[in-house]
Each structure stands twice: as structure tokens, then as C-alpha cells.
Amino acid sequence: MxxxxxxxxxxxxxxxxxxxxxxxxxxxxxxxxxxxxxxxxxxxxxxxxxxxxxxxxxxxxxLTDLAVGDALGQFQSYVFADKAMASQYNKNAPSIIKRFIDSSLADLPIDLIGSHDIIKSMQEIQKQYQLSPSTMDGYLSALSTAFIDANAILGFNFNIDAIRDARPTLKRIGFISKSPARHRVLSLDELKLITKYYENMDMRGRSSIPMIDLMWFALYICMRQGEICQKLKWKHYDETTHILTVDKRKHPNDSKNKITKIMLNAATIEIINKMPKGKPTDPIFPFNPKSVSSSWTIAMKKLGIDNLHFHDLRATGSSELYKHGMDLYGVSKLAGHSSAKMQLTHYLRNIPVVLPDDHIKLN
Structure with missing residues (x-):
């Protein structure tokens, strides 16, 4: 002290x-x-x-004459030294803030920065790292969070209005934007190609990860890859009731533990039964998410399948379940969303609007 x-x-x-x-x-x-x-x-x-x-x-x-670089550095040291506190921030926040510390913003007094200074530093970072408008939008949000929290936690006096004033201009000139909505889903032909590819890999003993099982589990369960691999433990699965409990689900605005209980069907039970049974604290799918992503990326490249991410299986599964009669609330809860809005906006893809069979009758 x-x-x-x-x-x-x-x-x-x-x-x-x-x-x-x-x-x-x-x-x-x-x-x-x-x-x-x-x-x-x-x-x-x-x-x-x-x-x-x-x-x-x-x-x-x-705080007399405290510069942005010094203030952000001290904020980083204070927040990210505490694991519990650090877990409340985006995992990329430290590297994002470091890039602002290395920009022209660093030497300016924290209370005198203006919207022009914010835009200038954003332009420098974009030019150096060739980042997309949606990524730059995330950078601006991370900087805004750092300013607000540093003021609240450490008593700093960052000029938060500078970011607020810069945002409309950055958006208007197309420098920042929200991520474009994805419409990609897995087709039946692509499913057959991918299955055949991984079956050949298994026959040649070149695959240590059961990618076909992971693919089907992702389609059925609509979970994130990071939730399936490593996070699901044997203690979360009740073999007598076949109920899988998914806890600590990702939520953008809520740090509380969000839990979903899923009664598995025959197909998903069969997949889980194939996995090597471990201790209650062992993962059901003991595979590195990065290795799964790498295997998927290589497969897509070799098969000539363009712009299909493993994460798109989550949207494909949601869309198919909805088309086959699962209500919107059930699909949303299965995917771990708190409201149907996320499903409607991002995950229900290629759903046609069905007209009624009867003719329209005008009174």
C-alpha cells in the first residue's frame, strides 16, 4: 500500500x-x-x-498529467493480475489494449484526448494489422470498456466522450461495422463428402480425433465447439436418465452461471458411449478445440468446400431442428441463447416462408 x-x-x-x-x-x-x-x-x-x-x-x-499509455498499462496490470476479474473481460482484451498503448494515443493526457485522437489511433492500428471493419468495431468497444472501468475502479479521468463522439464518424465512413450476418449451412452433398473424407482418414489410421462423431454431435446438440471439447465432463452426464447438464454457458451480458439440461436422443447417446469413459472430472470429448478446428480447416481445403466453418454446424443443426418441428424456444435454449432474437437473427438460416395451401379470400 x-x-x-x-x-x-x-x-x-x-x-x-x-x-x-x-x-x-x-x-x-x-x-x-x-x-x-x-x-x-x-x-x-x-x-x-x-x-x-x-x-x-x-x-x-x-493522476496529474497521466498519459493514456501509462494509464492503460496500469489498468491492465491491476485487472489482469486477478484471474476472477480478468475472466469478466474478452480474452483478446490484453492484446487489443496493448496495440492502443503502442499507438499515437499513448502519450496524450487521459483527460484531453478528443475524437480525432481516437480516429487517428484506430487508423494506425488498421493500417498496421489490416483488420476488418467488424474487428475494428470490437477494438473500439474494448477501448471504451477499458476507459469506463479504469475510471470506475482506479479513479482515472479518461475522456470517455472522445470514443462516443468518434463512433458515429467511424461508422459513417465504413471504418467500423458489425459483423455481416452469415447464411452458410452444411448441405447434404457436403455432409457426404466430409463423411467419406474422414472415413478414409480413419481407415488409414491418420485421424486421432473422431471428427465424424464430433460433427454429428454438433449438429444434434447445437453447442459451441469450445463447449463440446474439454468443457463437458462425465459428471455432467447422467447415464440413467440420459440428461446432459451444460453449465457456465457463454453469455455476453450476464456473468451468472447459465445452465441448460438436455435429454439426449439415441444418436447422441451412442456418440457419448463411444468415448473413453474417464473420471467424473474428465472431459467426455478429450480433444483440443484448436486441433479440431485445424482438422476441419484442412479437410475443407482438400475437399474444395468454400467458407464452411465448424461453427456453421451449430446454425445448421438449429435450422434443421426448427424445420422438423422443434419450437423456437426449445431451439434457443438448446443453443444456449437467452432469447429467440439471436436465433432469428443469426442461427435460423435458409428457412423458407411457407404460404398456406388455401387461397386468399377477400371479404
Whole structure:
């Protein structure tokens, strides 16, 4: 914790008292400051006020001329040193913030930055890393979150209005945008090609991952690849009731534990029964998600199948279940969405609008 001391100063002009504040090793701000008073009483009052601020984790007194790079760096050190706190942020946040620290924004005072400065730094990052407008939109959001949280947690005074003012212009000139909606689904012909490819791989002993089983499980269960691989444990599966419990599901606005209970069908039960049974804490599908992605990418390239991601199986499964009679609420809950809006906007793809058989009758 920061230390506060009062040092008597015997100057030519007379006696004075210097209050010196030094940040401790574990303090979020690695800075120091001092202030001189003509009377000991005033120095003691100031020192008492500073101690109270430190105890309240308010480090505003250390913020004189604090630059963006320094402030973001200290925010990073404070937040991402705590695993529980760090888990509340996007996993790419540290690398994104580091790129802003390396931009022209870094040397500007945190309270004096303007919309022009934000746009300039965004342009620098985009030029250096050749990022898409949707990715740049994510960068701006990550910077906004860092500014807001640094102000709230550490008492900084970032000019948050700079980002708010820059966003409409960046959007208008096409520099940032939301990700375009995907419409890709797995076709029956593609399913046959992929199945044949992995069957040949298995026959030649060149596949250590049961990709066909993973593909079908993803289609039936509509789960994210990261949820299927490694996350599902044997303790989550009740072999007597065939109920699979999926907990800690991803949610963009809610840190609470979101749980879905799924009663499996014969096909998914058969897939799980093929997996090597482990301890309750062992994963049902003990495969590295990155290895699964790599295998899928290689297969698509060799088969000449364009723009089909493993994640598209989730949308394909949702669409097929909906077409075969599962209601929108059930599909949404299975996929781990809190509302049907996400399903309607992103996951129900290639669903035709069905006209009624009867003729329209005008009264």
C-alpha cells in the first residue's frame, strides 16, 4: 500500500512541511507525488485526507498529467493480475489494449484526448494489422470498456466522450461495422463428402480425433465447439436418465452461471458411449478445440468446400431442428441463447416462408 510521510523542511524562507506519497509495489498506480505546506497542521490534514483516499482505493491524487499509455498499462496490470476479474473481460482484451498503448494515443493526457485522437489511433492500428471493419468495431468497444472501468475502479479521468463522439464518424465512413450476418449451412452433398473424407482418414489410421462423431454431435446438440471439447465432463452426464447438464454457458451480458439440461436422443447417446469413459472430472470429448478446428480447416481445403466453418454446424443443426418441428424456444435454449432474437437473427438460416395451401379470400 502507498506510504504517506511528512518531512520537515528547514528553508531560508522559514520552516515548511512536505507531504510525500509513494505508491507501493501492489498498488495499481506506480507513481509518487509531494506537496509542501507552510504549517504542520495543514500538512497533517492533507496527509490524513490522502490516507483516507488510499484506503478507499481512490488514487485520483496521483493522476496529474497521466498519459493514456501509462494509464492503460496500469489498468491492465491491476485487472489482469486477478484471474476472477480478468475472466469478466474478452480474452483478446490484453492484446487489443496493448496495440492502443503502442499507438499515437499513448502519450496524450487521459483527460484531453478528443475524437480525432481516437480516429487517428484506430487508423494506425488498421493500417498496421489490416483488420476488418467488424474487428475494428470490437477494438473500439474494448477501448471504451477499458476507459469506463479504469475510471470506475482506479479513479482515472479518461475522456470517455472522445470514443462516443468518434463512433458515429467511424461508422459513417465504413471504418467500423458489425459483423455481416452469415447464411452458410452444411448441405447434404457436403455432409457426404466430409463423411467419406474422414472415413478414409480413419481407415488409414491418420485421424486421432473422431471428427465424424464430433460433427454429428454438433449438429444434434447445437453447442459451441469450445463447449463440446474439454468443457463437458462425465459428471455432467447422467447415464440413467440420459440428461446432459451444460453449465457456465457463454453469455455476453450476464456473468451468472447459465445452465441448460438436455435429454439426449439415441444418436447422441451412442456418440457419448463411444468415448473413453474417464473420471467424473474428465472431459467426455478429450480433444483440443484448436486441433479440431485445424482438422476441419484442412479437410475443407482438400475437399474444395468454400467458407464452411465448424461453427456453421451449430446454425445448421438449429435450422434443421426448427424445420422438423422443434419450437423456437426449445431451439434457443438448446443453443444456449437467452432469447429467440439471436436465433432469428443469426442461427435460423435458409428457412423458407411457407404460404398456406388455401387461397386468399377477400371479404
Amino acid at each position: 502507498a506510504t504517506v510521510s511528512i518531512e520537515p523542511q528547514n528553508l531560508k524562507s522559514g520552516m515548511s512541511y512536505k507531504v510525500r506519497v509513494r505508491a507501493g509495489k501492489k498498488d495499481p498506480l506506480k507513481r509518487s507525488m509531494s506537496r509542501t505546506f507552510k504549517t504542520k497542521l495543514k500538512a497533517e490534514r492533507f496527509a490524513k485526507s490522502i490516507k483516507a483516499q488510499i484506503e478507499a482505493h481512490d488514487y485520483g491524487f496521483l
